[in-house]
Amino acid sequence: MGMRKVAVVGAGMTKFMRRAQETGRELAYQASKMALDSCEMTLEDIDSVALGTAPDAFDGLHMKGEYLSDGAGAWNKPYMRCYVGGGTGVFAAIQGWYHVASGLFDTCLVVCEEKMSSCKPHPQGAFLTIFDHTTERPLKPNLVWIFALEMNRYMTVHGLEKKDIARVAVKNKRNALDHPCAQLAADITVEDVLNSEVLAWPVQRLDISPTSDGAAAMVLAAEHVAKRITDKPVWIKGVGWSLDTAYWTNRDLYYPKYVESAARMAYDMAGIREPRKEIHVVEPYDPFDYKELHHLEGLLLCEKGEAPRLTADGVTARDGDMPVCPSGGLLGVGNPIAASGVMKLNEIFWQLRGEAGKRQVPGQPRTGLAQSWGDLMQVGCVVVLGV
Amino acid sequence: MRTVAIVGVGYSGFRSITPDLSYKELMYEAAAKAYEDAGVDPQRDIESFVSVAEDFNEGTSIFDEYVPDQIGGALKPVHTICGDGIHGLIAAHMQVLTGAMDIVMVEAHSKASNILTLTDVIAYAMEPIYNRPLGANPLFIGGMEMNRYLYTTDTSEVQCAQVVVKNRGNGFLNPSAAYGARIDVDTVLESDVVSYPLKQLEISSHADGAIVMVLASGEVARELTGLPLWIRGVGWSNETPSLETRDWEGATYARMSAQMAYRTAGIRNPWQEIDFAEIDDTFAYKELQHMEALGLCRDGEAGYLVEEGVTELDGEFPVNPSGGSLGLGHLLDAAGLGRVLEVVLQLRGEAGERQLEDVETGLAFGWRGIPTTSGAAVVLGV
Numbered sequence: 001m002g003m004r005k006v007a008v009v010g011a012g013m014t015k016f017m018r019r020a021q022e023t024g025r026e027l028a029y030q031a032s033k034m035a036l037d038s039c040e041m042t043l044e045d046i047d048s049v050a051l052g053t054a055p056d057a058f059d060g061l062h063m064k065g066e067y068l069s070d071g072a073g074a075w076n077k078p079y080m081r082c083y084v085g086g087g088t089g090v091f092a093a094i095q096g097w098y099h100v101a102s103g104l105f106d107t108c109l110v111v112c113e114e115k116m117s118s119c120k121p122h123p124q125g126a127f128l129t130i131f132d133h134t135t136e137r138p139l140k141p142n143l144v145w146i147f148a149l150e151m152n153r154y155m156t157v158h159g160l161e162k163k164d165i166a167r168v169a170v171k172n173k174r175n176a177l178d179h180p181c182a183q184l185a186a187d188i189t190v191e192d193v194l195n196s197e198v199l200a201w202p203v204q205r206l207d208i209s210p211t212s213d214g215a216a217a218m219v220l221a222a223e224h225v226a227k228r229i230t231d232k233p234v235w236i237k238g239v240g241w242s243l244d245t246a247y248w249t250n251r252d253l254y255y256p257k258y259v260e261s262a263a264r265m266a267y268d269m270a271g272i273r274e275p276r277k278e279i280h281v282v283e284p285y286d287p288f289d290y291k292e293l294h295h296l297e298g299l300l301l302c303e304k305g306e307a308p309r310l311t312a313d314g315v316t317a318r319d320g321d322m323p324v325c326p327s328g329g330l331l332g333v334g335n336p337i338a339a340s341g342v343m344k345l346n347e348i349f350w351q352l353r354g355e356a357g358k359r360q361v362p363g364q365p366r367t368g369l370a371q372s373w374g375d376l377m378q379v380g381c382v383v384v385l386g387v
Numbered sequence: 388m389r390t391v392a393i394v395g396v397g398y399s400g401f402r403s404i405t406p407d408l409s410y411k412e413l414m415y416e417a418a419a420k421a422y423e424d425a426g427v428d429p430q431r432d433i434e435s436f437v438s439v440a441e442d443f444n445e446g447t448s449i450f451d452e453y454v455p456d457q458i459g460g461a462l463k464p465v466h467t468i469c470g471d472g473i474h475g476l477i478a479a480h481m482q483v484l485t486g487a488m489d490i491v492m493v494e495a496h497s498k499a500s501n502i503l504t505l506t507d508v509i510a511y512a513m514e515p516i517y518n519r520p521l522g523a524n525p526l527f528i529g530g531m532e533m534n535r536y537l538y539t540t541d542t543s544e545v546q547c548a549q550v551v552v553k554n555r556g557n558g559f560l561n562p563s564a565a566y567g568a569r570i571d572v573d574t575v576l577e578s579d580v581v582s583y584p585l586k587q588l589e590i591s592s593h594a595d596g597a598i599v600m601v602l603a604s605g606e607v608a609r610e611l612t613g614l615p616l617w618i619r620g621v622g623w624s625n626e627t628p629s630l631e632t633r634d635w636e637g638a639t640y641a642r643m644s645a646q647m648a649y650r651t652a653g654i655r656n657p658w659q660e661i662d663f664a665e666i667d668d669t670f671a672y673k674e675l676q677h678m679e680a681l682g683l684c685r686d687g688e689a690g691y692l693v694e695e696g697v698t699e700l701d702g703e704f705p706v707n708p709s710g711g712s713l714g715l716g717h718l719l720d721a722a723g724l725g726r727v728l729e730v731v732l733q734l735r736g737e738a739g740e741r742q743l744e745d746v747e748t749g750l751a752f753g754w755r756g757i758p759t760t761s762g763a764a765v766v767l768g769v
Contacts, residue, residue: 024705
């Protein structure tokens with residue numbers, strides 16, 4: 001039986017910033033309103049709402065999804081909140097996809113919101129509570145430590161130097177100069193990254209995306225509705241997600257198997273056999289510069305250990321053969337956790353429609369991919385979009 | 388549209404405390420039983436896993452990290468729904484409906500006994516700018532709403548107390564129930580007033596446990612079991628969490644959930660076409676308010692139906708034969724799945740001493756508790 005086709009027909013986002021004056025509800029409202037306006041729809045046209053937002057501890061709000069519901073346009077509507085930690089953003093689109101693909105609804109508004117600035121003095125305090133309560137939390141780990149372990153392992157296995165990785169931060173922050181919502185756009189050099197403060201070796205300040213407030217939203221519609229709304233629908237061709245074991249200490253961290261597993265699922269659904277040739281623009285999750293490289297390998301877009309060379313050769317530049325994070329990614333645009341995943345999908349949506357303005361990649365891309373990642377270096381979520 | 392059935396259920400519990408078991412062990416036991424019941428191997432057969440949890444109830448942020456191992460889902464599609472257990476069931480249902488999956492599982496659990504300050508946790512769900520600074524015990528919302536409900540529908544406190552007597556009595560026949568008891572109306576009415584007019588014994592106590600269900604698409608379901616229970620309709624809705632603008636009378640979220648569930652199930656007259664119901668009874672009056680909102684009777688009529696024994700086990704339309712949350716114990720995020728579990732057991736004829744006769748269609752409805760206005764309904768049939 002053929003599956004119901006689902007299209008993205010509208011997209012919106014707030015500015016990503018260190019500290020927003022708006023409440024989480026207001027941020028969710030702004031992004032939703034912009035997404036609806038972009039396709040000339042109103043809430044009356046929306047049958048269901050899928051929400052994504054990451055830890056409740058950021059806002060100190062139990063059942064945060066309930067609190068955000070009216071801001072997300074869910075008043076008197078079927079409304080559900082999904083959750084896969086840092087992977088939530090792209091997963092929310094997958095959740096929206098199954099709402100519409102199930103046949104229960106013709107439209108779904110996907111909204112992701114994050115307000116990290118409520119967490120005082122810093123969201124790292126909330127991140128303390130993500131660790132295993134018996135084996136890890138007593139060590140009082142800082143989140144950056146475990147990524148330092150992973151980055152170190154990745155560098156060691158492939159014999160990489162810091163400069164091989166720092167190029168990603170330089171590229172993405174520069175790309176973000178063209179993004180009107182960007183928080184940390186900058187024209188920096190590899191030396192700037194290498195000279196920035198060491199947080200937990202080998203992670204330095206400019207290797208990391210910021211903490212941010214922000215929201216992003218997209219409108220999904222079934223085929224017959226999408227064709228009525230726009231002559232430029234962007235189809236969800238494939239979705240995939242995978243969650244690996246919680247015992248991250250038992251895994252070899254040099255390669256994200258869960259991302260490969262999610263990618264294979266999405267490629268199967270999209271009928272993609274040679275991802276490197278068939279995918280024209282990529283938005284992998286880049287909360288750290290090494291993660292972009294890690295994820296390109298997990299997504300089977302290059303060989304293991306090859307991603308740094310592609311970056312050095314300019315293949316992943318905006319005008320390269322395979323543009324990666326033309327938006328500026330989380331390193332440049334910012335990282336309000338769940339919202340950043342939808343920001344990535346929105347970027348692919350705008351790129352495929354040729355509406356990305358100064359960020360537009362050359363060559364009229366027809367297929368793009370967004371990916372998110374999270375939990376204890378554990379989950380991969382992949383959405384393939386195409387026109 | 389595809390058809391979807393529940394082909395396996397498993398549960399662990401339900402007890403007021405479980406010092407001998409971690410939440411992972413509760414989940415493992417429920418999952419192992421459900422897989423055995425469905426005849427499936429999780430790594431080989433199950434294509435997607437849905438868990439239902441809220442961080443603050445677990446005491447762990449990004450709790451979905453700790454889900455995959457004990458349910459056999461590592462390196463497979465697993466995601467969490469922050470909702471009632473029935474929201475999770477519907478998420479699994481939708482995935483099968485897409486045609487991308489044939490076998491999907493849903494898990495929900497409660498380890499309420501680990502929470503030292505549950506009331507304080509609920510207070511963290513209050514709107515943080517206008518409401519939380521009032522510092523009120525959030526149960527006041529239950530008291531205010533009950534007062535409004537009694538006033539507008541002419542329902543009596545005695546009728547509310549009768550819900551408690553019925554449900555805890557049903558729980559007495561349910562070996563899985565944590566709070567089964569034979570009590571009388573006076574005992575309920577004489578219990579401490581927590582937030583006028585809501586009394587201590589009208590508030591369900593919490594229990595620990597885990598529930599897992601396996602869903603399969605039509606043909607696969609028929610291959611797996613001789614008695615698939617078909618998901619005939621689903622519905623869910625969210626009104627507004629704002630205390631200032633919500634409907635304090637009619638449980639709009641339940642009304643809208645039911646409308647969608649009946650529409651998708653093709654049900655026009657629920658009282659005639661449904662044989663029994665498992666309905667959220669977090670507070671005793673909620674069973675009555677929800678019965679009316681679910682269209683099972685007219686507004687103001689539910690109290691009389693209880694008084695006349697219509698909703699007893701041997702009545703015309705039994706409600707909460709399991710004992711409900713009052714008798715079984717409130718299972719936090721798993722509460723709604725507890726309602727579904729009883730519908731499954733009744734339709735399979737596995738409900739033991741409390742088995743209803745000649746039942747073919749059952750309704751389950753879950754509510755997420757104060758301060759939410761979020762509910763979900765499912766109609767199951769043989």
